[in-house]
Amino acid sequence: MHTPQLTGPFKQVVTLANLPTKGPITDDQLQVVPNAGIVLHGDRIVEIVDFEEGTKKRKNVFEMEGDYVAFPGLIDCHTHICFAGSRAKDYQLKVGGAGYQEILKGGGGIHDTVQKTRAATLAELERLVAGRATRHITEGVTTIEVKSGYGLNLADELKMLEAISRTSKEYLLDLIPTCLAAHVKPGEFDQADEYLDFLVNNLLPQVKQEGLSNRVDIFVEDGAFDVALSRKYLTQAKELGFHLTVHADQFSSGGSKLAADIGALSADHLEASTDTDIKHLAGSNTVGVVLPGASMGLGLPFASARKLLDYGGCLAIATDWNPGSAPMGDLLMQAAVLGASQKLSMAETWAGITFRAAKALDLDDRGSLMSGNLADFIAFETTDYREVLYHQGKMKPVAVWKNGRLVE
Helix, strand or coil: CCCCEEEEEEEEEECCCCCCCCCCCCHHHCCEEEEEEEEEECCEEEEEEEHHHHHHHCCCEEECCCCCEEEECEEECCCCCCCCCCCHHHHHHHHCCCCHHHHHHCCCCHHHHHHHHHHCCHHHHHHHHHHHHHHHHHCCEEEEEEECCCCCCHHHHHHHHHHHHHHHHHCCCEEEEEEEEECCCCCCCCCHHHHHHHHHHHHHHHHHHCCCCCEEEEEECCCCECHHHHHHHHHHHHHCCCEEEEEECCCCCCHHHHHHHHCCCEEEECCCCCHHHHHHHHCCCCEEEECHHHHHHHCCCCCCHHHHHHCCCCEEECCCCCCCCCCCCCHHHHHHHHHHHHCCCHHHHHHHCCHHHHHHCCCCCCCCCCCCCECCEEEECCCCCHHHHHCCCCCCCCEEEECCEECC
16 A cells, blocks of 8 residues: 655645535635645545645655645536547638538538548547547646537447547546437438437437446537427436436527426536526526637627526536537636636636536536545646636646646
8 A cells, every 4th residue: 555645845725625516706715725735645635734744744755846836627527529520611611701501501510520520430539539638638627528429320429439438548537428419410310309219219228338428418409409309308318327418508598497407417508598597597406517618619708607606506617629619628718718708706717617517527526625535636837826817828737636646
């Protein structure tokens, strides 16, 4: 058995511990421990201590030279980083004024990504996921949710989920797989309900049997799946033992109310949510996940993050990293810019990309630095924690620990 190791010193450790999971948070509620060290044992945190005092009690010390501030590892609770191809051509058309339907008719849009992802081999997809996830972890993201949804048939949805699973195991990354086969109706089916029935009867049982995911998502939107069909599908998925999440209120209302009513872990997007929608969501146990990267990529307003908090809701922030609407994938930068736009306290912004994002994934062992949690933490070269968001994403971590191990 290895003895516990003391790592530090850190000028400040921002623990994000003992904060509310819902509603507003003020910066004076943050626990900022000065001149601290983090005691690790295996992949877990033992305690946060005064570093100098800790060195008197422990012989196993990893001593760092320089000035650093530590935070919990970041959590991106909504991504689509399993895909092949590029939509740069679509982006050029989009910023030039072309509409979504126009791009779709020209052979672009999601169906272009579906075609390229279907053509990719399992090994190619694994390599692509690993590359994007590795970039994420070097930028401080230690847990990454990853959706399928560009296969839209039995073989290719399973291939995507297998690529996510293999990447997670081979590269020791925490990738949380979500089955988003109900992304849009593929051309092979005439009716949306036919396709959803196919997923329930054929794909979801196999996903469950092979242990490829315990999460199901659906895009509730005009042009994808309406509320009634989505409710039936989610109910059936829940009966099969899946946790639920919903692409909700991106362009029209209805999805977030469904998510709250059916007991989904999260409702994600919320750009089109009405005041009534936000109040209803805030009164539930469903986490509201806002995706500033999609707003940036589409040139649309941000979701009403401030209102969700003020109404007492749980707010998480994620990238929506995908090849179409959100190709940037920089969680820290997007959260910082959203925070400035929506007047979020620094505490609220950090909560949205740490422990509240963990709640959206039903994970209670990460997102804050406290005894018993995973030793996922990141260090920035500064003496003042406020500098990180002040630089709006340009200050990146200089060191990342995942499961107690320093990532090389």
